[in-house]
Amino acid sequence: xxxxxxxxxxxxxxxxxxxxxxxxxxxxxxxxxxxxxxxxxxxxxxxxxxxxxxxxxxxxxxxxxxxxxxxxxxxxxxxxxxxxxxxxxxxxxxxxxxxxxxxxxxxxxxxxxxxxxxxxxxxxxxxxxxxxxxxxxxxxxxxxxxxxxxxxxxxxxxxxxxxxxxxxxxxxxxxxxxxxxxxxxxxxxxxxxxxxxxxxxxxxxxxxxxxxxxxxxxxxxxxxxxxxxxxxxxxxxxxxxxxxxxxxxxxxxxxxxxxxxxxxx
Amino acid sequence: xxxxxxxxxxxxxxxxxxxxxxxxxxxxxxxxxxxxxxxxxxxxxxxxxxxxxxxxxxxxxxxxxxxxxxxxxxxxxxxxxxxxxxxxxxxxxxxxxxxxxxxxxxxxxxxxxxxxxxxxxxxxxxxxxxxxxxxxxxxxxxxxxxxxxxxxxxxxxxxxxxxxxxxxxxxxxxxxxxxxxxxxxxxxxxxxxxxxxxxxxxxxxxxxxxxxxxxxxxxxxxxxxxxxxxxxxxxxxxxxxxxxxxxxxxxxxxxxxxxxxxxxxxxxxxxxxxxxxxxxxxxxxxxxxxxxxxxx
Numbered sequence: 001x002x003x004x005x006x007x008x009x010x011x012x013x014x015x016x017x018x019x020x021x022x023x024x025x026x027x028x029x030x031x032x033x034x035x036x037x038x039x040x041x042x043x044x045x046x047x048x049x050x051x052x053x054x055x056x057x058x059x060x061x062x063x064x065x066x067x068x069x070x071x072x073x074x075x076x077x078x079x080x081x082x083x084x085x086x087x088x089x090x091x092x093x094x095x096x097x098x099x100x101x102x103x104x105x106x107x108x109x110x111x112x113x114x115x116x117x118x119x120x121x122x123x124x125x126x127x128x129x130x131x132x133x134x135x136x137x138x139x140x141x142x143x144x145x146x147x148x149x150x151x152x153x154x155x156x157x158x159x160x161x162x163x164x165x166x167x168x169x170x171x172x173x174x175x176x177x178x179x180x181x182x183x184x185x186x187x188x189x190x191x192x193x194x195x196x197x198x199x200x201x202x203x204x205x206x207x208x209x210x211x212x213x214x215x216x217x218x219x220x221x222x223x224x225x226x227x228x229x230x231x232x233x234x235x236x237x238x239x240x241x242x243x244x245x246x247x248x249x250x251x252x253x254x255x256x257x258x259x260x261x262x263x264x265x
Numbered sequence: 266x267x268x269x270x271x272x273x274x275x276x277x278x279x280x281x282x283x284x285x286x287x288x289x290x291x292x293x294x295x296x297x298x299x300x301x302x303x304x305x306x307x308x309x310x311x312x313x314x315x316x317x318x319x320x321x322x323x324x325x326x327x328x329x330x331x332x333x334x335x336x337x338x339x340x341x342x343x344x345x346x347x348x349x350x351x352x353x354x355x356x357x358x359x360x361x362x363x364x365x366x367x368x369x370x371x372x373x374x375x376x377x378x379x380x381x382x383x384x385x386x387x388x389x390x391x392x393x394x395x396x397x398x399x400x401x402x403x404x405x406x407x408x409x410x411x412x413x414x415x416x417x418x419x420x421x422x423x424x425x426x427x428x429x430x431x432x433x434x435x436x437x438x439x440x441x442x443x444x445x446x447x448x449x450x451x452x453x454x455x456x457x458x459x460x461x462x463x464x465x466x467x468x469x470x471x472x473x474x475x476x477x478x479x480x481x482x483x484x485x486x487x488x489x490x491x492x493x494x495x496x497x498x499x500x501x502x503x504x505x506x507x508x509x510x511x512x513x514x515x516x517x518x519x520x521x522x523x524x525x526x527x528x529x530x531x532x533x534x535x536x537x538x539x540x541x542x543x544x545x546x547x548x549x550x551x552x553x554x555x556x557x558x559x560x561x
Binding site for chain 1: 286287288289290291292293303304305306307308309310311313314315317318319323325326328330331332333334335336337338339349350352353356360364388389390392394396430431434535536537538539540541
């Protein structure tokens with residue numbers, strides 16, 4: 001394996017083992033490419049959901065009753081997923097400008113840099129050239145690099161893109177929720193609105209990920225839930241991040257593993 | 266890319282041909298799909314490879330949620346077990362397991378591996394959330410399942426895919442995720458004892474006894490759970506032992522793990538190879554020693 005041609009010094013986010021594995025695979029690092037997106041989150045987007053389910057009053061108390069409801073905050077989810085897609089697109093534009101076939105070791109940082117009304121997405125990775133790649137295609141991207149990327153190809157997949165999906169459920173407590181939440185109904189009753197909110201956020205995020213995948217598979221998924229209380233409502237956001245891959249080759253089952261005992265420290 | 270019956274790193278070719286991998290990546294954008302099926306998985310690639318060796322593959326990230334109410338006033342100072350909290354946990358756990366099984370069944374999975382369990386006890390609501398990857402059997406050329414075990418209902422296990430494969434190769438299989446929980450109030454010390462002990466380093470026997478009581482009750486629930494699912498034992502028990510944040514006189518003890526059963530005629534002893542790594546950490550050079558001549 002000859003060393004990469006010293007046309008121009010390259011920058012990369014690869015670790016030394018990943019760098020060595022990349023060279024063995026024929027991948028030549030071209031540069032550390034990045035994409036940014038910074039946006040304002042309008043109050044309407046942040047705090048408004050559209051109802052998907054109502055919970056009629058169940059407390060049978062005298063006085064004003066408030067109907068609880070569960071909703072989705074699609075505006076907010078669209079903003080964040082759009083922000084990720086735009087930042088990713090900008091990173092891929094940089095990679096394409098360098099003549100890269102793909103971007104490996106993609107890392108995504110997402111934050112509210114000033115307050116909850118701002119959104120920043122930073123996507124970066126190492127653009128790589130692959131000898132023999134046909135020019136003109138959109139570069140692929142993956143969170144994997146080095147041996148892990150090699151392993152992915154070994155089991156018959158090729159990388160497509162990194163992906164981010166999310167769903168925010170908004171729960172406004174009404175008499176029903178207060179009734180169960182206060183424990184006055186006793187122990188062991190299903191607190192349906194809260195359970196529905198948890199399920200809506202998670203199922204919505206998985207559904208969004210499946211829609212993004214469009215026939216591909218999403219591997220290496222990290223799934224997490226953020227909870228927040230704002231203006232009397234509870235917001236549950238479930239996020240999924242992973243690498244979209246396509247099966248390009250059928251392979252026989254892997255050989256049974258050999259059990260080993262590591263005598264190292 | 267051509268179809269190959271043998272994985273690049275298969276038995277005939279132990280080391281992967283990295284140049285071949287590079288050629289596959291060169292064609293990544295243009296390669297035709299070889300069987301499109303949407304799957305999501307939070308397993309690592311190593312785990313997917315291992316599962317494949319026992320005839321399983323990931324289908325979808327699956328979850329189950331159970332939220333149940335806790336009656337008013339159960340967290341007041343008192344004595345003994347907070348029965349309502351224990352009952353609420355059991356109810357939330359059952360709902361979460363049923364929901365997770367339902368989702369696994371919907372996608373045609375034989376079970377769920379790597380289940381992560383989160384327990385959140387609040388004054389009036391107990392929430393149990395379970396998240397894992399539903400796995401299904403891989404079919405061979407004749408559409409026969411490569412996974413030999415038939416389950417009546419989807420198995421749930423919090424073991425990693427690696428542990429699952431090691432178990433399966435030895436003839437053991439997971440049955441269900443079982444748990445026990447107990448919430449016990451530490452009795453107050455007598456005023457005289459509290460004053461007398463205020464300047465001493467002394468065991469608070471009321472808290473020690475509370476911990477023992479909580480443990481006994483949780484373990485009894487766990488044991489009952491293992492027997493109910495027909496398991497021979499439980500592996501990798503996790504113990505959450507903490508004071509309840511909003512009622513710190515109450516000790517929460519939750520223990521859970523995977524009930525397993527040996528389905529083979531006898532235990533298959535794995536043929537274990539010893540590995541001595543030669544890539545130990547190198548001795549680091551401490552630059553600070555230069556300033557003081559290593560006298561520090």
